Amino acid sequence: xxxxxxxxxxxxxxxxxxxxSREFLLRLTNTMEKEFxxxxxxxxxxxxxxxxxxxxxxxxxxxxxxxxxxxxxxxxMLNSNMIVFSTPVYFKNVSAGMKVLLDRIxxxxxxxxxxxxxxxxxVCGSQNGSxxxxxxxxxxxxRLGLGSIQFIxxxxxxxxxxxxxxxxxxxxxxxxxxxNNSRPPLPTDRQIEIYENYKKLFLTEGIxxxxxxxxxxxxxxxxxxxxxxIMGKNSVxx
Ligand SMILES: Cc1cc2nc3c(=O)[nH]c(=O)nc-3n(C[C@H](O)[C@H](O)[C@H](O)COP(=O)(O)O)c2cc1C
Numbered sequence: 579x580x581x582x583x584x585x586x587x588x589x590x591x592x593x594x595x596x597x598x599s600r601e602f603l604l605r606l607t608n609t610m611e612k613e614f615x616x617x618x619x620x621x622x623x624x625x626x627x628x629x630x631x632x633x634x635x636x637x638x639x640x641x642x643x644x645x646x647x648x649x650x651x652x653x654x655m656l657n658s659n660m661i662v663f664s665t666p667v668y669f670k671n672v673s674a675g676m677k678v679l680l681d682r683i684x685x686x687x688x689x690x691x692x693x694x695x696x697x698x699x700x701v702c703g704s705q706n707g708s709x710x711x712x713x714x715x716x717x718x719x720x721r722l723g724l725g726s727i728q729f730i731x732x733x734x735x736x737x738x739x740x741x742x743x744x745x746x747x748x749x750x751x752x753x754x755x756x757x758n759n760s761r762p763p764l765p766t767d768r769q770i771e772i773y774e775n776y777k778k779l780f781l782t783e784g785i786x787x788x789x790x791x792x793x794x795x796x797x798x799x800x801x802x803x804x805x806x807x808i809m810g811k812n813s814v815x816x
Pocket of ligand 1: 588589590592593594595596665666667668669670671702703704705706707708734
């Protein structure tokens with residue numbers, strides 16, 4: 579079963595970014611030759627509390643141990659094969675509805691926690707600032723460990739619907755080719771470089787203790803700490 583987790587940072591009805599993610603998911607799953615399941619949420623449909631303790635950053639398990647919907651969301655993300663983020667552009671950045679989730683999983687960007695999963699990013703604006711937003715999301719998603727990341731950028735004033743359709747189709751075709759052949763997501767050279775730097779940093783004595791412990795523990799458990807090897811596998815079989 580190919581499991582997809584999808585989250586949209588718009589609380590509007592109707593929402594263009596949400597509609598694009600639904601259209602993307604429809605085309606993807608219509609083209610895929612695998613059984614699938616989708617968990618799709620708009621930010622206003624779930625309760626995600628604000629970060630209120632720095633430990634929620636440096637001890638990621640604490641970020642997930644809260645009385646809101648975050649334990650359920652984290653679990654679904656960790657057990658999925660693909661993560662789809664969609665967000666409107668709000669002053670050259672993501673919406674607060676998207677940011678509240680990103681804040682809660684920031685700790686995962688230090689451990690490449692979502693390695694072995696495909697990533698999709700949909701950004702929708704009406705004027706300018708999409709590029710900055712995309713760049714921000716790309717950096718975040720690279721550090722989550724997501725691979726073969728697809729970007730769908732749509733500007734309601736500058737892009738035609740047929741341009742949008744083309745972008746969706748290119749992303750769908752790229753992903754379906756890998757999924758149908760059970761090929762894992764691909765890392766980029768930049769991603770490997772970032773991972774190697776983190777590994778060196780967090781395995782150094784005297785660095786932030788909580789994070790040092792996480793990496794030492796990985797080493798002790800003989801976990802493979804070579805990103806190319808780790809990314810060469812699908813994190814959850816399907
Ligand atoms: C608070 C706010 C800030 C916005 N800032 C920008 C912006 O900086 N750049 C831009 O291109 N569009 C901006 N927009 C327009 C939205 O990105 C655009 O309407 C988008 O389609 C909304 O997506 P949605 O329909 O999924 O909610 C802004 C809209 C709002 C409500």
